[in-house]
Amino acid sequence: MSRSIVPAATAPALPLSDTPDASARGPRPRTVGVGRVGLYAFLVIAAAFFLLPAGVMVLTSLKSMDEIRVGSIFALPQSLDFSAWVAAWSSACTGLSCDGIRVGFWNSVQILVPSVFLSIAAGAIVGYALSFWRVRGANVLFAVLLIGAFMPYQVFIYPMVRTFSAVGIYNSLACIVIIHVIFGLPIMTLLFRNFYASLPQELFNAARVDGAGFWRIFAHVMLPMSTPMLIVAAILQITHIWNDFILGLVFAGRENLPMTVQLNNVVNSTYGERAYNLNMAATILTAAVPLVVYFVSGRWFVRGIAAGAVKG
Amino acid sequence: MTTPRSRPNMATLVLVPVWGVVLAAYVGTMLWTAQISFTASRLLPVNEYVGFDQYERLFASARWLVSIQNIAIFGFLFIVGCLVIGFVLAVALDQKIRFENTLRTIFLYPYAMSFIVTGLIWQWLMNPGLGIQKAVRDWGFESFRFDWAVDREMALYAVVLAGLWQASGLVMALMLAGLRGIDQELWKATRIDGIPAWRVYLSIVVPILRPIIITAVVLLAISVVKSYDLVVALTNGGPGIATEVPAKFIMDHLFTRQNIGLATAAATVMMITVAAVLAPWLYMEYFRRQRAGGAA
Numbered sequence: 001m002s003r004s005i006v007p008a009a010t011a012p013a014l015p016l017s018d019t020p021d022a023s024a025r026g027p028r029p030r031t032v033g034v035g036r037v038g039l040y041a042f043l044v045i046a047a048a049f050f051l052l053p054a055g056v057m058v059l060t061s062l063k064s065m066d067e068i069r070v071g072s073i074f075a076l077p078q079s080l081d082f083s084a085w086v087a088a089w090s091s092a093c094t095g096l097s098c099d100g101i102r103v104g105f106w107n108s109v110q111i112l113v114p115s116v117f118l119s120i121a122a123g124a125i126v127g128y129a130l131s132f133w134r135v136r137g138a139n140v141l142f143a144v145l146l147i148g149a150f151m152p153y154q155v156f157i158y159p160m161v162r163t164f165s166a167v168g169i170y171n172s173l174a175c176i177v178i179i180h181v182i183f184g185l186p187i188m189t190l191l192f193r194n195f196y197a198s199l200p201q202e203l204f205n206a207a208r209v210d211g212a213g214f215w216r217i218f219a220h221v222m223l224p225m226s227t228p229m230l231i232v233a234a235i236l237q238i239t240h241i242w243n244d245f246i247l248g249l250v251f252a253g254r255e256n257l258p259m260t261v262q263l264n265n266v267v268n269s270t271y272g273e274r275a276y277n278l279n280m281a282a283t284i285l286t287a288a289v290p291l292v293v294y295f296v297s298g299r300w301f302v303r304g305i306a307a308g309a310v311k312g
Numbered sequence: 313m314t315t316p317r318s319r320p321n322m323a324t325l326v327l328v329p330v331w332g333v334v335l336a337a338y339v340g341t342m343l344w345t346a347q348i349s350f351t352a353s354r355l356l357p358v359n360e361y362v363g364f365d366q367y368e369r370l371f372a373s374a375r376w377l378v379s380i381q382n383i384a385i386f387g388f389l390f391i392v393g394c395l396v397i398g399f400v401l402a403v404a405l406d407q408k409i410r411f412e413n414t415l416r417t418i419f420l421y422p423y424a425m426s427f428i429v430t431g432l433i434w435q436w437l438m439n440p441g442l443g444i445q446k447a448v449r450d451w452g453f454e455s456f457r458f459d460w461a462v463d464r465e466m467a468l469y470a471v472v473l474a475g476l477w478q479a480s481g482l483v484m485a486l487m488l489a490g491l492r493g494i495d496q497e498l499w500k501a502t503r504i505d506g507i508p509a510w511r512v513y514l515s516i517v518v519p520i521l522r523p524i525i526i527t528a529v530v531l532l533a534i535s536v537v538k539s540y541d542l543v544v545a546l547t548n549g550g551p552g553i554a555t556e557v558p559a560k561f562i563m564d565h566l567f568t569r570q571n572i573g574l575a576t577a578a579a580t581v582m583m584i585t586v587a588a589v590l591a592p593w594l595y596m597e598y599f600r601r602q603r604a605g606g607a608a
């Protein structure tokens with residue numbers, strides 16, 4: 001932005017309506033008129049496509065079943081009726097019990113909090129050990145972790161079920177938390193390793209000269225500098241663990257099924273006429289936590305995706 | 313990474329349990345899965361070795377062959393579709409438009425949702441008795457059809473459509489970041505030369521974005537290999553076996569069809585396929601570059 005003097009003559013294709021000041025900042029090539037209108041039309045249509053499902057869900061969740069049966073999915077509800085939301089939260093049936101999706105919500109919270117905390121802690125420590133300390137076999141360890149990150153869960157699931165059964169904690173809260181920590185380890189290690197590799201080595205050397213050891217350097221030098229990466233890691237893990245389906249289905253046990261699994265049970269195991277309004281309310285409630293994270297964290301969410309994109 | 317060390321080292325000590333977890337949870341389970349696949353295990357694992365019998369049964373199974381075909385079609389359309397849509401959206405958003413932040417938020421929000429939620433949403437929209445089809449017919453277009461989720465021919469494309477809706481925004485976000493990193497001088501230079509914008513995008517910008525495109529392909533490919541939730545929520549593999557995928561084949565045979573030998577054989581095939589694609593890429597991406605960097 002500091003290039004202030006660009007002679008207008010070097011930019012002959014600029015539209016005439018542009019002020020010299022704007023041309024000095026060198027905007028992208030663009031056409032006025034038809035092209036511009038077409039561009040906005042395209043963006044509006046694309047936005048409509050992306051918004052349509054959410055819109056339909058909110059509208060339907062606010063209607064009564066009678067209204068749903070006769071009306072169009074695009075029609076506005078005749079009156080605001082939140083009873084489907086109340087029912088979805090507290091009395092929807094999942095399999096045998098009818099306590100609503102709130103059971104799954106609290107299960108997910110119970111799974112989420114320790115899983116997020118422990119997986120980030122583990123990833124930060126391992127990433128730190130791998131990036132600043134000379135450790136024998138570090139490359140091999142890292143390679144195995146990377147392979148683990150890409151393998152489908154189906155490859156690991158059965159032996160893990162057997163092992164956890166043998167230990168006696170299969171189908172428990174502890175089991176699903178341990179599973180999330182194990183499967184979160186590769187991506188968390190990758191994130192923190194790449195982040196610490198970008199910090200100046202002098203910082204570490206200075207702390208070493210001052211006589212600080214492994215844990216002191218971690219706690220007093222590295223951790224305080226890690227805030228951006230901690231936020232990114234937290235966003236990634238919160239959305240990822242909340243959205244998990246298959247691991248919760250297999251390892252959590254019937255008492256601890258996460259919200260995604262219970263949602264699928266509510267929707268896909270009912271017989272007779274489906275309560276679409278209730279189903280949609282339950283779906284919105286299940287999507288609410290990651291959506292709130294997304295809306296609140298904004299650009300951090302984008303950074304988290306980019307950081308989770310293996311390149312760091 | 314180049315710190316000289318002499319004393320026995322706390323870092324090594326800290327990594328011992330990590331080694332334990334990694335060897336047991338990743339390496340051990342992979343070997344174990346492969347081992348079971350060579351046995352006659354059905355409901356319970358047994359130690360009767362049968363060579364490649366399970367693999368022969370696997371590749372004689374129509375369900376498995378359909379699964380592989382489906383994942384190939386889904387994977388191709390999903391990855392190419394996400395790249396094209398994501399690129400077009402990113403280019404459109406990069407034209408100094410109004411409401412850019414709002415639009416970016418709209419395009420990306422589905423990515424925050426789980427595949428389960430995505431699958432259920434599109435299941436409703438493509439439900440002929442309730443969804444878009446009914447709405448459009450009620451407007452007077454009597455012959456309009458949009459019942460993909462329950463149509464044997466179209467169900468796989470229903471899965472693709474839902475996947476595109478969920479993940480295109482991710483590619484858009486990555487590519488937009490890449491476009492913002494391109495030097496403004498490039499645009500001036502091409503304008504002076506009178507090159508049309510679309511040519512600049514195709515011949516100059518796309519090659520510059522290559523690393524981002526590779527990253528996007530890797531991320532999308534991971535979700536293709538792991539695609540289980542989306543299919544379960546949207547079609548549950550149906551109608552018939554029209555939307556079966558390998559991950560679902562394995563889960564069904566492990567937990568409901570009680571055929572552990574066949575399931576682990578399928579898992580081993582998946583494992584080898586992923587490893588074969590992964591190994592050269594990981595080597596290029598991390599270890600070769602790291603060596604070059606370490607020397608500098």
